[in-house]
Amino acid sequence: MISIFQNYGGELLYGLGQTLLCSIIALVFALIIGSGFAILEVVPNKFFRVIARVYIEVFRNIPLLVITMFFYVVIPMYIVEISGFASGTIGLILYSSAFIAETVRSGIQSVDPGQMEGARANGLSFWQAMRYIVLPQAFRYVIPPLGNQFINLVKNSSVLAFVAGFDLMYQGNVIASDSLQSMSTYLCVGVLYLILTLPLSYYMRYLEKKLA
């Protein structure tokens, strides 16, 4: 295991960096898009609700690999050239945002409807009430499940390996076949994933304690 780190440290670190980069980009965009669709799901306008519903059901129920392969293979053929890294990250954003939307929606709906009514009765508009009254409470409720989604997102970034995205899993496959020591290579890769996900899960736990 140590010899793997010594001989292939550069590759592993580069892979770790790519995984981290992909995860951060995907995390930010998935959170924004997911929250957006979560709000759309609870607005009074039925048209928006249907759009949000369709988006979530489509991307929640298609395997991540299929979405990613679609962007890797089909889009470059007909529309625009995108690299493996980009197609993997886009796939990850779409897939995770659907799950995050469902999580945030459950948070919004678990806020007592009286809060919204009270805010409206005091003269706030729907969006103001959402922004200042409902969402702050909703996010507090959903921190634990959101933490789950974030950790899943980091682990799901291994989908990049299938489209030559140079992430940790890809480097693991390459190193395993090069060094012929599959066991210790994948152990190294597992440890590196732990290094990414453990702090994340501790941070989410800290947030949970602090806010909830």
Add this chain to the structure above:
Amino acid sequence: MKKIISRIGLLLTLLLMVVSLSACSSAASQKNVLKDDKQTKTITWGVKADTKLFGLMDVRDNQIKGFEIDLAKAMTKQILGKDGKARFIQVTSQTRMPLLRNGNIDAIMATMTITPERAKQVDFSRSYFDAGQAILVKNGSPIKNVKDLNHKGAIVLGVVGSNSVQNIKKFAPKARVLQLSDYSQALTALKSGQGDALTTDNGILYGMSIENPGYSVVGGTFTKEPYGIAVDKGQGQMRDAMNNALTKVENSGQYNKLLYKWFHKVHGFDFKGAER
């Protein structure tokens, strides 16, 4: 303070688990594969199932078919006698070594090039097919041979675990190499324009160009890639039996028949050089 200690404790436990896991990798393989196979009258071969001409899964009857499959059947009959059975297990470049070392398969015949590094991990028979590395490009591509790939921005597609990705780094060091999980995926990536050329052994590329007339093999071969049958280290008897069986299959003319059966449709295949 207490919390920090408990956290460090947790990390240490995890590390301990990892270390103890990595310690238990060498086991098994202290048995005589040839003897066991003679008793069960079966040899389990690890073969490719995604490689046209060598080993390809036929979806209509769920059988793997190809040159290597036929050769393996012929050799099984030589080793175990007329009632010997060949069992085929599908492997990839990544899985074949671990499967062999775990004892899940008795021998690998999966377009595996004999290399010194691999010879440290497994025992090879002598070569049963002399392939060479080449490149596959779209018809009308400006790339005519491997030297045309040696510039910044060129992207070469290969397969994880194959020898060819190491070689291409020597012949076209400036090109970027993308390693995909198997040949069909690498071909799909080539078709959707994710790379300029696909590189691997010519035998495999010929199979792809038969299936996809819009793509052709250019520039000839630039390496020698002898395919060998791999058995686990310490199975010298098995390897000797393989070599003997191969010689018998070659001398009886069966080898040339199989070669013709699978490669006669390939445009530009060098029969004189490949016959035994």
